[in-house]
Amino acid sequence: MKILNFKSSNGLKLIKFNKNKDNRGSFTRIFCKEIFLKNKIFNNLNQINLSQNLKAGTFRGFHFQKNPHGEAKVITCLSGKIFLCLLDVRKKSKTYLKIFTKTLEVKNSLAMYVPIGFASAFLTLKDDTKVLYYMSKKFIPGSGSGINYQDPNIKVKWPYKIKIISKKDIKLPYIK
Numbered sequence: 001m002k003i004l005n006f007k008s009s010n011g012l013k014l015i016k017f018n019k020n021k022d023n024r025g026s027f028t029r030i031f032c033k034e035i036f037l038k039n040k041i042f043n044n045l046n047q048i049n050l051s052q053n054l055k056a057g058t059f060r061g062f063h064f065q066k067n068p069h070g071e072a073k074v075i076t077c078l079s080g081k082i083f084l085c086l087l088d089v090r091k092k093s094k095t096y097l098k099i100f101t102k103t104l105e106v107k108n109s110l111a112m113y114v115p116i117g118f119a120s121a122f123l124t125l126k127d128d129t130k131v132l133y134y135m136s137k138k139f140i141p142g143s144g145s146g147i148n149y150q151d152p153n154i155k156v157k158w159p160y161k162i163k164i165i166s167k168k169d170i171k172l173p174y175i176k
Contacts, residue, residue, distance in 0.1 A: 001032055003039040003113075006102070010095040011115035012086060013041065014102070015074065019109050028109065030076060031134065041113050042072045042136035051131040053080070053124045057163030061121020062087055062147040062154075062172070071137040075120065076111035077104040080129025082122040083159050087147065089175075090117035097175070099156055104131075119147050125160050146172040 006012040017028045037043045051060060062085070065071050075084060086100045103125070104110050114120055122131060147154065149162070151174040 001029060001035050003035065003041065006112070007100060008095070009086075009098075009100050010088065010090075010093050012100055012118070013039065013113035015076075015111040015113060017109040017111065030111070030132075031074075041074070044136050045134055047135040047138045049133040049135065050078075051133070053129045053131070054127065055164055056080075056124050056126050056129075057161055058124040058129070059121065059149065059162045059165045059169065061085065061169065062119035062149060063121070064089060064117075064119040064145055065137065065140065065143045066145045067116075069137055069140040069143040070116035071135050072116050073114045073120065073136065074111050074134040075104070075114060075122075076132050077106060078130040078132050079106060080124060080126040081105035082124055082129060082131060084112055085121045085123070085156055086112070086114055087119045087121070087154060088117065089119050089147070093117065097153060099154065101156070103159075121149060123158055123160055123162060148172040148174050151175055 002016040004014045006014045020027045088095045153175045
């Protein structure tokens, strides 16, 4: 497992998994507390979430948890393919409101570490896509928040048409 700084993102890290292959298939370590600690990635794993998405064009996001319950997360794609989009919502950050994107799929053996203060979203690019999240904090009802993907302050060129989106995500507020 290699940990790389991602662009000039002020905290995002790209995780490159080592995939060991043989005649049975492959084996990949997707979490190692020692490597995460060494690279200043959270060590307080509190929750793991699995998002199953039936159709290409499914959109989820932009989600985050408000302080004091902000959470860091590691996001990886277990099957299918996603266009991951991250928005820095930390007002004092030098990358405030900057967008960072990366395509994740099993073939590229990547994950993204997302520090506290980023809103995350993804668009599925293939049918039957599964996305795994490791969370540094548990979900606290009432602390979940988000930003509307149609906000004119967010300029994202989506690589695929958004076909499926929740009513909740459509109603998310714009950045104030």
